[in-house]
Amino acid sequence: MMKILEFPERASWPAITKRPEADTLLLNEKVANVLNAVKLNGDKAVQQYTLEFDGVQLNNSFVSEAEIKEAIDLLDPTLKKAIEAAATNIRRFHLAQINKELPIETMPGITCWRKWVGIDKVGLYIPGGSAPLFSTILMLGIPAEIAKCKQVVLCSPPDKNGKLHPAIIFAANLVGIKQLYKIGGVQAIAAMAYGTETVPAVYKIFGPGNQYVTAAKQMVQQSGVAIDMPAGPSEVCVLADETAVPNFVAADLLSQAEHGPDSQVLLVSTSAQLINAVNECLVSQLALLPRKELALKALQNSRAVLMSNLSDAVDLVNEYAAEHLIIACINANEIAEQISNAGSVFIGNYSPEAVGDYASGTNHTLPTNAYARMYSGVSVDSFIKKITFQQLTKEGLTAIAQTVETMAEAEGLRAHAEAVRVRLK
Missing domain, CATH: 3.40.50.1980 (Nitrogenase molybdenum iron protein domain)
Structure with missing residues (x-):
C-alpha cells in the first residue's frame, strides 16, 4: 500500500521530505490571467469564471438574508449542535491568546508600550469543491471576531444550484459574518484583493485552498495584500x-x-x-x-x-x-x-x-x-497588528539626548540629532 523505505542514509532525507511539485510556470500563467481579468473587469469577470469553473450562472454572488434564513432552517439540528460545541472550544482556546501588555519605563521619564488593534478588513476563503469546509469558518471567523476586525468578507464556491452549503452559512452566521459571497477559486482571491463593484477589497486574506488558490494568494501578496501563509x-x-x-x-x-x-x-x-x-x-x-x-x-x-x-x-x-x-x-x-x-x-x-x-x-x-x-498556524495574532507607543517627559529626553545625538551624528543624520537638541535649547 505505502512504499516502504528502510534505514535511509541522511543524505537521502531531503528526497524523502520533498513534497510533490506542480508545473508552476503553467499554473502561474493561468492564475495571473484570472487575477488580471478580475482586477480590470470586476464582477463581470467573476461571473464569467464562476460559469467556466463552477458551471453555474450567477448574476448576483451576494448571499441574501433570505438565503441565510433558508440555510439555517434546512440544516440538521444535530449538525448545528456539533458546530456550536466546536465553536465553544475554539473560542475558549483563542480567547486565552489575548494578553494585555503593561507599559514599561525603560529609564526614568521614558515610557513605552504596545497596543493590539484588529486588522480593519479581512477576507476569508472557504473551500467548497468536493468537501465544503465549514469547519474552517470557525477557525478563521472566531479569531477575527475576538480581534474585533471591523469588516469580515467570506468567499466560497457555489454548488451546481448556485448555493452555498447550509453548514457554511450557519457557521458564518454563528460567528457574526454578514458579508458572504458565492465566489470560489482564483476569482475569489482576486475579488477580495482588488475589490469589485460588490465585493470590498480587504487588507489580509486567510484560508486554505488548492494549488491555484495558493498561487493566487502568493501573487496578490506582491501587490500589497497580506496573506495568512502560503498553505498548500x-x-x-x-x-x-x-x-x-x-x-x-x-x-x-x-x-x-x-x-x-x-x-x-x-x-x-x-x-x-x-x-x-x-x-x-x-x-x-x-x-x-x-x-x-x-x-x-x-x-x-x-x-x-x-x-x-x-x-x-x-x-x-x-x-x-x-x-x-x-x-x-x-x-x-x-x-x-x-x-x-x-x-x-x-x-x-x-x-x-x-x-x-x-x-x-x-x-x-x-x-x-x-x-x-x-x-x-493561524491564531488571534494573525488578525491583529501591534502598534508601539512612547511618551517622554522633558527629564526623560534630557537623560537620553546625548545617546541619540551621538548615534545620529555617527550615522551622518544631523537632522535626527537636531530634533533632540532643539527641544533642549
Whole structure:
C-alpha cells in the first residue's frame, strides 16, 4: 500500500521530505490571467469564471438574508449542535491568546508600550469543491471576531444550484459574518484583493485552498495584500513505535489522504512489524471509504520510513516539518518536547488529528509544504497588528539626548540629532 523505505542514509532525507511539485510556470500563467481579468473587469469577470469553473450562472454572488434564513432552517439540528460545541472550544482556546501588555519605563521619564488593534478588513476563503469546509469558518471567523476586525468578507464556491452549503452559512452566521459571497477559486482571491463593484477589497486574506488558490494568494501578496501563509495541500506525519495501535495509525493516515490526491501522508517508525500491520489495516479501512479513490491516489505518493532508532526518527520528523504531526509512542510527551518543526502536534494514541481539525479548540489553518519551519498556524495574532507607543517627559529626553545625538551624528543624520537638541535649547 505505502512504499516502504528502510534505514535511509541522511543524505537521502531531503528526497524523502520533498513534497510533490506542480508545473508552476503553467499554473502561474493561468492564475495571473484570472487575477488580471478580475482586477480590470470586476464582477463581470467573476461571473464569467464562476460559469467556466463552477458551471453555474450567477448574476448576483451576494448571499441574501433570505438565503441565510433558508440555510439555517434546512440544516440538521444535530449538525448545528456539533458546530456550536466546536465553536465553544475554539473560542475558549483563542480567547486565552489575548494578553494585555503593561507599559514599561525603560529609564526614568521614558515610557513605552504596545497596543493590539484588529486588522480593519479581512477576507476569508472557504473551500467548497468536493468537501465544503465549514469547519474552517470557525477557525478563521472566531479569531477575527475576538480581534474585533471591523469588516469580515467570506468567499466560497457555489454548488451546481448556485448555493452555498447550509453548514457554511450557519457557521458564518454563528460567528457574526454578514458579508458572504458565492465566489470560489482564483476569482475569489482576486475579488477580495482588488475589490469589485460588490465585493470590498480587504487588507489580509486567510484560508486554505488548492494549488491555484495558493498561487493566487502568493501573487496578490506582491501587490500589497497580506496573506495568512502560503498553505498548500494538506499533510500528516505519524511518528510511531511498537506501542502504537496499527488500526489507529491507518485511520489517521486515511483521514488525511481523503482530502485529495495531492495530500501527503508520511509514516516514520522504528518498528517494521508496525509498518506492515499499518499497511494491512490501510487496505481493509480504505475499502469502506466513500472517497477511497482520492485517498488511494494520495497513498500512492506517500511513504513509510523505517528508522533504526528513535533519535534519528525525531530528526527526520523535524526535517519534514509536517502540517500535522501525530506522536504515537510510549514516551510521547517527552518526544513532543523535542519537536521544533510542526504546525500542530497530537500526543498519544488517543489524540487523532481529526479532533484538532474540528473541535478540540486549536486552529486547523496550518503551514504546509515545510513552511512549519518558519511559520505558525493561524491564531488571534494573525488578525491583529501591534502598534508601539512612547511618551517622554522633558527629564526623560534630557537623560537620553546625548545617546541619540551621538548615534545620529555617527550615522551622518544631523537632522535626527537636531530634533533632540532643539527641544533642549
